[in-house]
Amino acid sequence: MKQEQFVASRKQRWEHYQALLAKLTQREKLPAAGEFPAQYRRLCNDLAVASARGYSLGLIRQLQSWIRDGHALLYRSRPSLAQNFVAFFSRDFPSLVRAEWRLLALCSLLLFGPMLWLFWQIGSTPEFVYRVLSPEAVESYERMYARSAGGRGADNDVMMFAFYIMNNIGVSLRTFAGGLLFGIGSAVILLFNGVMIGAVAAHLSFEGYHQNFWTFVIGHGAFELPAIVLAGVAGLRMGLSLLLPGPFSRLDALRISARRAVTLLYGVIAMLVLAAGLEAFWSASPAPAAIKYVVGGLLWLVVLAYFSLAGRGSTSRAN
Amino acid sequence: MEASSVDTRLAVETPDGIELDLIPAGPVLRAAAWLIDSVIRAGMLIGLGFVLSALGAAGIALLILAWFLINWWYPVLFEVLAGGATPGKKAFGLRVVNEDGTPVGWGASIVRNLLRQVDFLPFGYGAGLLAMHCNSRFQRLGDLAAATLVVYRDWSVTSARALPPGPAEPPPLPLAPAEQQILLTFAERGSALNPERIGELAGIMTPVTGLTGVDSAERLLAWARWLKGQAR
Structure with a gap:
């Protein structure tokens, strides 16, 4: 069959395919949608025939361009997270975190290690805080916690919520991305945050601001600090895959670990949104100190229980 | 995926047993697309700034959230929800796809766009540019980790034109x-x-x-x- 005959005999079907494609691409619900895959495969067949018979590149590229659009429509991935929301938080996320327990321990050490060290240092020599923070910064933190929480006003709560979202999630996303630098970026960000948080916490605790400080941070800290650690785990997972790729090429190892890391990141973002809500609307509320300690302690227990128990016993995607 | 030796064309075999051609886009066009996107993002923020700053504290809160969304999620949202292209990429006929030619999903788009942070190092996408020149598909580090490509949406140089009228005669020897x-x-x-x-x-x-x-x-x-x- 010559090219012109070939085109003429299929013209009608091709036009039908294009019309179907245009409608489906605009997300129109069609009763005829079910026939699209068959139409698409017949077009693929036409392309194979046209290539084998040596028809012109003009025709072949035309067919390819129609097929490319159909391919994009047919093989697009459905956003699976929305569908698997419950399965993700009840099973996949905590079991993925448990599967990464070695990195979890390492990242916890990178964040909490400097904190403990600074508590010890500043506890024995209070001036040590000025080797970490400038006098102006120390003074501004002291002013911040000079009075007890509360009375900030609802408007300010909302504003701070937005600020915490932007700042904390921004930090965690950067911690993740830094992992690509062989894990160094993530580790540095974790250490830096450990040092800064440790210095501020230790200084305020030993200088008489402990009540105002700890009642403020204990609640949202239960979500925020583990989230930062997990962002570090996600980053180091990527960095480690480059250093120790195992049975894969470095590129393949990076791709596999990036998929895992981004799954962790979904959980991290959810935790930080929760933490921002608590920080803005609960931590700053004028509730009595005793209640804040009890609720804060319970939140820590909930988080620890969630990560150690949730999703155990079910077959998990993470392993 | 098979790279051709005379140009940057990549032939990707689909599950239907045919080959799709993907043409990766180089750094110059992508930088231009990025520039357009930057202007659009700045314009969005300035516009929102004018409107929202009139609304007091709630407006400021919304503005901060908008800044967060536009700064971190602008490319991701467009790539996943708007056919693989930010407005800048669309203007230059570019599109982000997975290496097998399928549209990008959330995971791949988030990976490639968050790792932009590293591609940007030490300044002005230095690492990304270097990475692009170390492979034949113009993939920056984020693309390598996410297994994505930036390709031309429509690249046909020839279309099936009719031949000018005139005499027809069979060739004197059989042609392959x-x-x-x-x-x-x-x-x-x-x-x-x-x-x-x-x-x-x-x-x-x-x-x-x-x-x-x-x-x-x-x-x-x-x-x-x-x-x-x-x-x-």
Whole structure:
């Protein structure tokens, strides 16, 4: 069959395919949608025939361009997270975190290690805080916690919520991305945050601001600090895959670990949104100190229980 | 995925047993697309700034959230929800796809866009540019980790044009499909080329046609008409 005959005999079907494609691409619900895959495969067949018979590149590229659009429509991935929301938080996320327990321990050490060290240092020599923070910064933190929480006003709560979202999630996303630098970026960000948080916490605790400080941070800290650690785990997972790729090429190892890391990141973002809500609307509320300690302690227990128990016993995607 | 040796074309085999061609886009076009996106993002923030700052504290809160969304999620949202292209990429006919040619999903888009942070290092996408030149597909580090490509949406240089009317005659010797394809494509491209170039290309075929220059081209065109089966 010559090219012109070939085109003429299929013209009608091709036009039908294009019309179907245009409608489906605009997300129109069609009763005829079910026939699209068959139409698409017949077009693929036409392309194979046209290539084998040596028809012109003009025709072949035309067919390819129609097929490319159909391919994009047919093989697009459905956003699976929305569908698997419950399965993700009840099973996949905590079991993925448990599967990464070695990195979890390492990242916890990178964040909490400097904190403990600074508590010890500043506890024995209070001036040590000025080797970490400038006098102006120390003074501004002291002013911040000079009075007890509360009375900030609802408007300010909302504003701070937005600020915490932007700042904390921004930090965690950067911690993740830094992992690509062989894990160094993530580790540095974790250490830096450990040092800064440790210095501020230790200084305020030993200088008489402990009540105002700890009642403020204990609640949202239960979500925020583990989230930062997990962002570090996600980053180091990527960095480690480059250093120790195992049975894969470095590129393949990076791709596999990036998929895992981004799954962790979904959980991290959810935790930080929760933490921002608590920080803005609960931590700053004028509730009595005793209640804040009890609720804060319970939140820590909930988080620890969630990560150690949730999703155990079910077959998990993470392993 | 198979790279061709004469250009940057990548042939990707689909589950339907055919090959799709992907043409990765280089750094210059992508930088231009990024520049357009940056202008759009700045414009969005300035516009929102004017409107929202009139709303007091709640407005500021919304503005901070908008800044967060535009700063971190602008490319992700467009790539996943708007057919693989931010407005800047769309303006240059570019599109982000997975390496197998399928549209990007959330995971891949988030990976490639968050790792932008590292591609940007030490300044001005230095690492990304270096990475792009270390592979044949112009992938920056984020693309490598996410297994994505930035490709041309529509890149056909030739379309199936009708041949100019004239005599048709069978070629004097049987042609293999690949040879026939070259002849047909040459004939279809004819109207897009100037006569000197046509003569030059047709001159290559002088040993077969026995003619030179434009005469050789006319002979080739006649064979092409016969092969294509175009009605007179």
